[in-house]
Each structure stands twice: as structure tokens, then as C-alpha cells.
Amino acid sequence: MAGSTRQGGVVTNDLPVGRRVAYWRARRNMSQQVFADRLGKSKSWVDKVERGVRRLDKWSVLQEVADTLGVTADVLVDDTNPPAPTPPTSRSPDVEVDTVRAALTRHPGILRPPADHVPVDPYKYRARIVHADAMYQHAQYPALLRLLPGLLDDGHDLAAPARPGLQVRTYRLTASVLVKLGAHELAWLAADRGLSVATTTDEPLLEAAAALPLGTALRVAGRHRAAFETTITAAHQIAPLTPDAGTPSERSACAALLVQAALAAAEHDDPPTVIELLDGAATLTGPDTPERAAVDAARITATTTLGDHRTAVELHAALAVRDRWWSLPVEHRAAYLIDMAPAHLSTGDPTAAGRALLDADRLAPAEVRVRPAGRAVLAEVLTGSPRPSPHLLAVAQAAGMRGAW
Structure with missing residues (x-):
């Protein structure tokens, strides 16, 4: 294996990208199948990347791989030695939510730009949203939260013709991830901002796209009638x-x-x-x-x-x-499996309930370990199981949960 050495437990700087991916995957104690599930790819895709048969030639894909491994993309492509590994979620989601709250509090759109100001390039901005959407679909919520403040701020700085559609997408994504993390009132605010933008365009389809996250935010906040009226009106x-x-x-x-x-x-x-x-x-x-x-x-x-x-x-x-x-999407399947766990428990099948949560954790760990609703169901299943699965107990431990189970 030419050009590949290991010194003091650290991979040296001459490894190709695929081998670096394999190295960090092993450091995270992930099998190829688990890594593939978290990326929403096949095990064959991962194997080809690690053997160098398939190149990671798209930055968005490289960034997604890096986020899943809990490293920066530079670690996988730079010529310097990779630093010591850091936890994938080194900051509390609550801290990240606060940064989104701060971005929603700011109103840069009311500031008058200087005469030589150049607006944000809508094409580059759209690419950032596509990347953020992919992160959401793979339940990479903590990493996504770190991108949203910049998207929210730059959305006010877009060239006027492209601004409404792109802003609605950003507000919709913001509301969706805030719903996942239990920040229901803040999600409601973000969704309402998006609908306010959409209603200025006289584009029914854009208004419908903005009404959907508002309906979701209202529903999870317990305002079921308002959620029903909002979504049914937009549907009509x-x-x-x-x-x-x-x-x-x-x-x-x-x-x-x-x-x-x-x-x-x-x-x-x-x-x-x-x-x-x-x-x-x-x-x-x-x-x-x-x-x-x-x-x-x-x-x-x-x-x-x-x-x-x-x-x-x-x-x-x-x-x-x-x-x-x-x-x-991976996120949708994992969230649905979490919803199914209490149903299994209610029918007297705690084993099936635990299996649903383990399947959800393999697909999207953040759905079970970070999302408040997932953690609540995990605690419910562990408490309601006479003999909790050791694998499920390991998930609870990894999520930092403690209980009398």
C-alpha cells in the first residue's frame, strides 16, 4: 500500500480521500452498513468510495460524508495530518437553537446597503439550500442548525427577483428543523415569516409550500384547529x-x-x-x-x-x-418508526417497540438521541420493557440519558 503509513495511531498525510473516510469511519466504530444507512447510501457505495473506485468529486457529498463522520471536510482532503477526532455534536442543540433564534431576531433587510454593495449570488445561495435540505433529509440536525443563521441573514441580501422563493425555502427548512428539536414557538415564527414572504408574490404554489410548515408548527404546538384551517385553506x-x-x-x-x-x-x-x-x-x-x-x-x-x-x-x-x-427520506422513515414504537408497546409487544427504535437509530441517530420526542419515546419503551434490550440501553447511554431501567 504505497504512500500509506500510520504513526502513533494517527494516519499520515499521504492517504487518499477514500482511505481517510475508512479511517475515520473505523474511529467512529461504524460498520460500512451503519455508515451507509446514516448517509442514505448503499453499503456498496461506501465500499467503492473507501477503495477509491468511486471519487467524492462533489463538495456537497464530501461535506455530507464529513458531517456524518464528525470531522470537517478539510480533514478528508487537506495535505495536513487530520486532527484528533471531535464528537459529532460537540455543542448542545439548545445552544445551536439559540443562534437560530438570534438570526430570526435580526432584521438586516431593513438596513440600507452601501452604494457599492453586491447582493448575494442566488445560484450559490440555492446550492447552499440544496446542501441544507440534504442534511435535513438525513437528520443531521446539529450540523444543519449551524448553517441556518447564515442562510437566514443572507436571505435578506439576495437580488430582488430571486429573493421570495429562496427565502421561503430557508424559512420552511428552519421551521422544520425547529419542530424536530421541540422549539415549537420559534418554528411557528419562522414558518409565519415564510408565509408572509410567499403571500407577496401572488404565486399559489409558493404560498402552499409556505403554509405546510406553518400547519406543522401549529399542530405540534397543540393548536390543532388553527393547523387544520391553515392547511385545508392552502390545499383548496x-x-x-x-x-x-x-x-x-x-x-x-x-x-x-x-x-x-x-x-x-x-x-x-x-x-x-x-x-x-x-x-x-x-x-x-x-x-x-x-x-x-x-x-x-x-x-x-x-x-x-x-x-x-x-x-x-x-x-x-x-x-x-x-x-x-x-x-x-431517511429522516421521514426514522421519525415514523419512532411514532410506531408506542403502538407496539400498547399492543403488549415491547420487543417490537425496541426494534422500531433501534431501526430508527440505525437510520438517523439524531432522531432518537437528539430529538426530544425521540428521547421521550426511548424512555417510555425502556421503562415499559421488562427486560430492555442491551442495544437499546447502549443507545440511551450514548444519548446521555439516565433512568431506572
Whole structure:
């Protein structure tokens, strides 16, 4: 192996990128399969990267790999020796949320720029949002929180024609991650800012995209009626007259809004409305699409919310073997599995509940270890299990949780 040496337990600076990835993966005690799951890639993809068969020639992918390993991208490509490893989440998520709160408090858009000011390049800004979206879909919440303040600030500095659409995407992403981390009122603020921007454009599809996170934020904050009214009103603005009418984007957005309205109706204990809305959402989606998988998952979550845990477990067993289940983003699948754990527990199957959490942890550790809702379910399953799985206990320990289990 030419040019590769190890001195004092540290890899020297002549290793190629793939070997550095393998080195840091081993330092994190991750198998290739676990690493692949956290990236949303296949084990074969990881193996090819580490053997140098596949190059990491896109910065966004390299950054994603580095974030998952808990190192900076420079460590994987620089000519200097990699520094000592640092924990993937070295700062408390609460600290990172505070930086987002500070960014939402600032209003740089009201400042008059100097005469020679050059606005933020919308193309570069859009690339940053694409990268941030990928991080969200892989549940890399602490790292994503560190990107959001810059995106929020720079969103005010975009050239006017591109500003509304890109700002709405940033506010939507901000609200979504804040919901995940339990900062519901702050998520509500971010989502409301996004809808305020969207309503100035006279673009119904952009308004629908902005209404969706607002509905979610209102629902998780316990304002179920307001969440229902917001999402159902936005859905009606773009609803096609027939299931096959409208553009694919309009049908997809309408289906997503109907799903959120249905979840709000479930919280309000209204089964007929839940069924009607989810059936309507299903007619707007293709049979083997991620959108249909999201409707199926929402139907099961709503069934659990309505208290019919046995039916929810049966529906879950049918969904988990379908190809479209795997089309959902890693974050969505992990969050859904966390929602399923209490249903298994309620049907007297703590083993299945623990298995759901372990599967969620393998897909997206932050969903179980960082997200407050995930940690609460983990504590519930451990407390309700006569003999908690040692693997589940290890997850709790890694999350810094202590309890009488």
C-alpha cells in the first residue's frame, strides 16, 4: 500500500480521500452498513468510495460524508495530518437553537446597503439550500442548525427577483428543523415569516409550500384547529378539480397539505375527516411514489393518534414490505418508526417497540438521541420493557440519558 503509513495511531498525510473516510469511519466504530444507512447510501457505495473506485468529486457529498463522520471536510482532503477526532455534536442543540433564534431576531433587510454593495449570488445561495435540505433529509440536525443563521441573514441580501422563493425555502427548512428539536414557538415564527414572504408574490404554489410548515408548527404546538384551517385553506387554493388535473407539483403540494390537515384532525379526534382527507391525498399521488408512501405513513400515524394501535401495527406490517416505503427520506422513515414504537408497546409487544427504535437509530441517530420526542419515546419503551434490550440501553447511554431501567 504505497504512500500509506500510520504513526502513533494517527494516519499520515499521504492517504487518499477514500482511505481517510475508512479511517475515520473505523474511529467512529461504524460498520460500512451503519455508515451507509446514516448517509442514505448503499453499503456498496461506501465500499467503492473507501477503495477509491468511486471519487467524492462533489463538495456537497464530501461535506455530507464529513458531517456524518464528525470531522470537517478539510480533514478528508487537506495535505495536513487530520486532527484528533471531535464528537459529532460537540455543542448542545439548545445552544445551536439559540443562534437560530438570534438570526430570526435580526432584521438586516431593513438596513440600507452601501452604494457599492453586491447582493448575494442566488445560484450559490440555492446550492447552499440544496446542501441544507440534504442534511435535513438525513437528520443531521446539529450540523444543519449551524448553517441556518447564515442562510437566514443572507436571505435578506439576495437580488430582488430571486429573493421570495429562496427565502421561503430557508424559512420552511428552519421551521422544520425547529419542530424536530421541540422549539415549537420559534418554528411557528419562522414558518409565519415564510408565509408572509410567499403571500407577496401572488404565486399559489409558493404560498402552499409556505403554509405546510406553518400547519406543522401549529399542530405540534397543540393548536390543532388553527393547523387544520391553515392547511385545508392552502390545499383548496391549489386543489385540482379532478385527481389527474393540475401539474405534478400542484398535486404533490395539495396532497402534502391534506396529510397535515388529516393529522390535525386526528389530534382533534375526528376519524371521518381523517379518512376523507387521506383518501383525497391518496388520489393525488401515484401508487409507487414517495408521496403515496408519505400518505400511507400518515394514515398509520393518524390511526395511532386515534388510539387504534392494533390496526396501526397491522397497517405498518403491510407498508414496511412495499418498495415505496424505501423511497421516503431517511429522516421521514426514522421519525415514523419512532411514532410506531408506542403502538407496539400498547399492543403488549415491547420487543417490537425496541426494534422500531433501534431501526430508527440505525437510520438517523439524531432522531432518537437528539430529538426530544425521540428521547421521550426511548424512555417510555425502556421503562415499559421488562427486560430492555442491551442495544437499546447502549443507545440511551450514548444519548446521555439516565433512568431506572
